[in-house]
Amino acid sequence: MAHTLLVAGTASHVGKSTVAAGLCRYLADRGVSVAPFKAQNMSNNARATPGGEIGVSQYVQARAAGVAPTTDHNPVLLKPRGDGESQVVVDGEAVGHFAARSYYDDHWPDALDAARAAHDRLAATHDVIVAEGAGSIAEINLHDRDLANIETARFADADVVLVADIERGGVFASLVGTLELLPEDVRERVAGAVVTKFRGDRSLLDPGIEEFEERTGVPVLGVLPYDDPGLPEEDSVSLPAVGERAVVGADDGVPDGESVTVAVPRLPRISNFTDLEPLAREPGVRVAYVPPVTTLDDADAVVLPGSKNTVDDLLALTDAGFGDRLRAFDGPVIGLCGGYQMLGEEITNAAVEGTGERDRVEGLGLLPVTTTFSEAKTVERVERELRGVGPLAGASGRVEGYEIHMGDSTLTDDAARPFDGDGAATDAVLGTYLHDLFVNDAARDAFVRNTFESAGIDPPAGLGESRQDPYDRAAALVANHVDLAPLGLPER
Numbered sequence: 001m002a003h004t005l006l007v008a009g010t011a012s013h014v015g016k017s018t019v020a021a022g023l024c025r026y027l028a029d030r031g032v033s034v035a036p037f038k039a040q041n042m043s044n045n046a047r048a049t050p051g052g053e054i055g056v057s058q059y060v061q062a063r064a065a066g067v068a069p070t071t072d073h074n075p076v077l078l079k080p081r082g083d084g085e086s087q088v089v090v091d092g093e094a095v096g097h098f099a100a101r102s103y104y105d106d107h108w109p110d111a112l113d114a115a116r117a118a119h120d121r122l123a124a125t126h127d128v129i130v131a132e133g134a135g136s137i138a139e140i141n142l143h144d145r146d147l148a149n150i151e152t153a154r155f156a157d158a159d160v161v162l163v164a165d166i167e168r169g170g171v172f173a174s175l176v177g178t179l180e181l182l183p184e185d186v187r188e189r190v191a192g193a194v195v196t197k198f199r200g201d202r203s204l205l206d207p208g209i210e211e212f213e214e215r216t217g218v219p220v221l222g223v224l225p226y227d228d229p230g231l232p233e234e235d236s237v238s239l240p241a242v243g244e245r246a247v248v249g250a251d252d253g254v255p256d257g258e259s260v261t262v263a264v265p266r267l268p269r270i271s272n273f274t275d276l277e278p279l280a281r282e283p284g285v286r287v288a289y290v291p292p293v294t295t296l297d298d299a300d301a302v303v304l305p306g307s308k309n310t311v312d313d314l315l316a317l318t319d320a321g322f323g324d325r326l327r328a329f330d331g332p333v334i335g336l337c338g339g340y341q342m343l344g345e346e347i348t349n350a351a352v353e354g355t356g357e358r359d360r361v362e363g364l365g366l367l368p369v370t371t372t373f374s375e376a377k378t379v380e381r382v383e384r385e386l387r388g389v390g391p392l393a394g395a396s397g398r399v400e401g402y403e404i405h406m407g408d409s410t411l412t413d414d415a416a417r418p419f420d421g422d423g424a425a426t427d428a429v430l431g432t433y434l435h436d437l438f439v440n441d442a443a444r445d446a447f448v449r450n451t452f453e454s455a456g457i458d459p460p461a462g463l464g465e466s467r468q469d470p471y472d473r474a475a476a477l478v479a480n481h482v483d484l485a486p487l488g489l490p491e492r
Contacts (some may be wrong), residue, residue: 036061052092222482288312304339341432344369
């Protein structure tokens with residue numbers, strides 16, 4: 001059976017996914033057969049595999065490990081949809097919408113069985129499994145049903161590495177408190193700790209590390225400097241709260257006056273916002289997450305992202321007057337998945353997807369499209385031929401991505417198709433179900449250059465240049481700053 005290493009955290013957003021991805025790539029580069037695993041994930045950032053959908057982090061970690069992503073890598077996925085409910089996805093297939101109490105009372109035993117079976121299948125075919133925990137491993141109110149942390153440590157017979165973020169402060173208190181609150185059998189499995197997001201003189205940490213190790217007997221295996229390898233974010237913790245504004249990509253050294261801003265409405269139920277991350281990494285491009293009530297005066301382009309509940313988020317935009325401002329906007333506009341559906345004329349059979357009972361909801365009216373919801377859900381990887389129209393004018397070639405959506409959209413009037421058999425576009429507005437659109441160089445470069453042209457700004461030097469593979473960057477972080485010897489991992 002495989003050696004399982006559980007990368008657990010003292011809190012959410014401490015760097016677990018980066019450490020796990022880095023370990024996967026590091027081991028794969030050395031010829032070790034390695035696979036990622038997360039027993040239960042809660043995220044609206046999902047990816048399609050041949051067997052169904054999984055969380056984005058395990059999809060990314062599988063790519064880092066050099067294996068094809070499968071539902072075994074993330075057998076249970078919870079996709080929050082608002083009002084205390086989540087869609088529960090088991091082995092890639094949606095099984096229903098449940099409140100937290102109902103899930104834990106009635107469905108958690110089945111989820112545990114699915115997670116165990118998935119881990120056993122991976123363990124039979126790999127040397128190492130790099131498992132990722134969820135949130136904090138020290139949530140004592142959940143220790144009897146903590147599938148991603150406590151249960152994984154036990155059924156996988158895993159060694160545990162604790163990850164703590166020093167940027168938020170109190171890193172040693174977080175580590176000590178976490179160890180104190182762990183069940184004794186899981187505490188004994190902790191092989192070491194890793195401190196992440198450190199800035200400054202590493203030697204200044206030494207006294208704290210020495211005292212921590214003396215108090216707990218747990219070695220600090222490494223201190224990772226503050227660095228973002230460019231891996232997709234797993235959940236909305238990194239986003240501003242609804243009603244707040246935040247800008248990503250402004251640290252690229254390009255003056256604001258020589259940059260363009262892509263406004264993204266911060267939907268209450270936003271999903272797959274990782275679609276925007278490739279844009280924010282382009283020099284001179286600012287991705288601004290803005291409240292629906294905001295003006296678009298400082299925006300040069302607008303992207304409507306995906307939504308876990310398109311109907312309710314569309315109603316939220318309408319109530320905030322966003323549709324009126326968007327119709328008056330004269331720059332490029334793109335809608336992705338749920339955003340595409342919102343840009344149409346109407347959504348029918350809306351009660352299937354929304355939390356209310358309305359059968360018809362009026363769209364924003366920027367594309368001649370109607371969408372009809374049904375219980376069927378599309379989950380698939382796709383490859384399409386790009387036709388350079390609208391905001392993607394000038395682009396061509398094959399593009400790859402994935403679709404995860406309910407509902408089908410139909411053109412009601414003449415409109416260009418940006419891809420073979422998919423989407424709709426006018427001169428300035430484009431909609432598509434294709435996630436990962438901007439991962440494709442041709443589509444991203446065309447949209448960015450057209451945005452600069454529309455804004456009357458010359459693109460900066462370096463636009464469109466290739467960057468270091470994010471998996472290699474994550475692996476370098478781990479290899480250069482973590483002592484892996486105490487973990488007993490094989491090296492071929």
